[in-house]
Structures are given as C-alpha cells and as structure tokens.
Amino acid sequence: MPIPLSHVAQEFTAYRTSWGTDHHLMPLLRGLATTGEVTDRRNLAGHVTCSAVVIHEDGGSVLRIHHTVHQRYLFPGGHVDPEDSSLEAAALRELAEEADVRADQVEPLPGPFRVLHIDAHDIPERPDRDEPAHVHVDLRFGFRARGPLHLIPQEAEVSDPVWTPLADLTGIVGERLRAL
Template sequence: MSGLHADAVAVLEGWQAPDEGQEKLRHEYLAHLAAHPDGMWKPCQDGHITGSVLVVDPAGERVLLTLHAKLRMWLQMGGHCEPEDASLPGVALREGAEESGIEGLRLLVPEPVRLDRHHTPCAWHLDVQYAALAPEGAVAAISDESLDLRWFSYPEVDEVADASVRALLHRTRVLLGG
C-alpha cells in the first residue's frame, strides 16, 4: 500500500459525513480501497480516487469554475492522483493550482467537504472534494485542460453547473457560514 493509499484510508475513516448518502459513499470508498491496492491510480479500471477543490474568492462571494476541455462542463478543479502526491488534500490543492493558475490556495477546512462518484471516459471517479480560498489579488490562468476559466457568483453556478457542483457549493457555503 502506498503512502497516499494509507492517507486516503485515514482521511475517509476520520471524516464525519454530513448525511446518510455521504456516509454510504464513505463506506463504499473505503471498501474500494480495501479491495484495490491500486485504487488511487488512473489505471485501476474498477475506479480510482480523485481529488478536487472548489476555489472560493477571498471575499467568499464567488467560485472559480473551469470549462473542462474533454467533458465540456463547468466543474471545480480536480483530477488524478500522481505518484509524488503525499496526501488527498495535497492532490486537491495541486490540481487546483495547476488548473486555475493560482498559487497559494488555502483549504477552507482540512477535511473533505463532500464525496462524489461519477463515471468518466477513463473509469469511475471516486472524487474527494475540498474547498479552498484564493489569496487576495489572485489572477486565474487557463490551463491546457480547460476551454475557459471564470468566476461565478453563487446564483450563477445554478445556471451553468451540474448537481454535483451545486451540492459542493452548497456544502461549502454551509462551512463558510452562509
């Protein structure tokens, strides 16, 4: 078992799910990791853990979404684990910086905000979702994985994003106190 695999197990074992559906997913993720020593990595065709992050502006009024080049959907930043990753929060922050161009993202809370399992062209993604605050004066830059990158007010997210992103935003807003 890799250090990242052990970290993912520890994160998921220690996470207090906010509702019954999230608790069920937490158990499913843990069962997946127990059955798949390679369950952190993209080649695992039965699915693999991914990390993502919803980037919130410093004022806590907008979120940064990427128009994913392959999926052609407005999503939070995120993606696959890499061998050099040491932790799930680290995966989310690395992906956030790579896809947004923003360095210095800071997790809103150290634990996941929610979990989301979805099918992609490569396999099932067992996504562990975080939220992070962008630093003051942050300037976003489009990566090669994106067709566009844009700040959206909370109401605008309802108009452009799918149910998963809307649920992530809702949980993030609860954690922000609004």
Template structure:
C-alpha cells in the same frame, strides 16, 4: 502506498454530513481496502481522484474551468500523480495547475464525495474526494490552454451552464465550509 494510507486515514476519520455521503464514505473505504491500486487510473473498477471548489476570499465567487472534452463548467481536480503524498495535496496541486492562482489555501477536510462514471480505461468510476480551496484576496486566474478550454469566476449562487448537480452541490458545501472557517478564524 503513502498516498493510499493517507486516503484511508482521511476517509476513515471523515464525518459525513448526511446518510448519502456516509454511504459513499463507507464504499470508498471498502474500495481502498479491496484495491492496493485504488489511487491510480490503472484501477479500472474505479479510482480515487481529488478535486476542489476554489472560493474567493470574500466567499461570494467560485472559480470554475470549462472542461476541454466534456464542454462543461467543473471544479478543478483530477487524477492523483506519483508525487502526491496526500489527497489534500493532490487537490491543491490540481487547483493551482488549473487556475494559475498562487497562494491557495486548502481547508483541511473534504467537504463532500462524488462517485461518477468516466471513460478511463474503457469505462470505470471516479471516486472523487472534494475539498474547498480559499483564494487570496488578490487572486488572479491564469488559464493554461493545456488544462482547460475556459476559466472564470462566477457568483456562488449563479453558476454557468452547462454544469451539473454535482458541481452545484460541491460549490454549496465549499462556500459553507469557507464561511465557517472564516467565522472560526475571526472568533480567535
């Protein structure tokens, strides 16, 4: 229940950037209120997942994984695990596992939400909470063949194909968040 409570608190406090994201935010909160198991893949109407776009230290590139099944370039992320206590922690764990990068820094707030159909349990939805992760300047990608079919850096403004609009939207939001974060840190 700790993870469920954290997700409820994060999404209850998150300020959505636009009306569409606010509608999703409200639907995620309603889903959490209606389903005690909303954090687990056993929740077949849909379950929350955590992901992140990994942005290079200079903000110019993003690390993407080539999904083994869907054969698309996607952000890191996935299902929450029993040891996860926060949504941000789940997103950071997935980013480290799938990229091999040591020393990632997760920005504290989600940058966007995305709801999409998946084949889990014969067909359900992922209610993905998406973050931005900042890679250290000396980041080295280490692909685990159990995690993906490919892993690479790409210019933030020129993503590989095949990908989708959700990934493009996440990358744009993550790069903006990282640049704002870096600007705020430089101003201190």
C-alpha cells in the same frame, strides 16, 4: 510512492464524521481497495481523484474551469500522482496545473469544510487513450483565495476559468458553501 490506503480511509472517515452522510462511500472505498491501489489511475474498477473548490476572496463566488474533454465546467482537479504527499496536495497540484494558482495563494477552509464533498461519478470510455469507462471518487477540498488571483488555464485540458456566484452553484457543494 502511492498514498497509502490508510490515509485515504482517514479522509473518508473524517468526511463522514463531519457531514454524517454518504454512507455508501466506505463500502465503495473497500471495493476499490480490493482491485488495486485506490489512487492509481490504472485501477479501472475506479480510483480516487481530488479537486480544489476555491472561494473568491470576497466569499461570493467559486472558481470553475471548462474541461475540454468533458465539455462542461468543473472544479480544478484530477488524478493523484505518485509524487503527491497527500490527497490535499494532489488537489493543490491540480489547481496549480490547471489554473496557475499556487498553494500559497489559497488557504484551507476550516473544519468540516476542508473536504466539502466526496462525489462518485462515471467517466466515459476514452478510445483515444485506450481507456475503458470507469469511476472517479472525487474528494473536493475547500479553499479560500488569500487575495486576487490571476488565472491562467492550462490550454491542453481546460479553458475559460470563471467565478461562479455561490447563489448559482447547485448541488451539495453549493449548499455547503452557502452555509459557511
């Protein structure tokens, strides 16, 4: 069963309440809702995806993985599956699938840091999958490792898990994590 639009809207509202930014997100969410299920990857107007931003147990770095399709380092994450009970559960499932990190090995960051960022970005056309260009609206959930993590990448999609120092992490996520 897909995650209801009301649940997605609650996450967006909580994010806006916490950060007071990104006012473009609610109209974007409403626009996606008019074209189909907002978490359904078949919604080619765009759809919600989820990522896990995991801070190392020492607090000094964050986990990123090399995505083989996009040929760049990203946070572990991806599409919401029908069996996911929540958006946060989708991020945790993707973390387990891509880096072999279980939900009990991390803990959610507190308060506003639970959803660190919502990023809308273009995904290029994938002729190999008969998939046109579309938009991902990615909810980036913050977690802290509860101890040492033994990272095993899912070689079909990702490789080379690395701990990026917070000082080297650019953009909104880096700014917010350094403020923790």
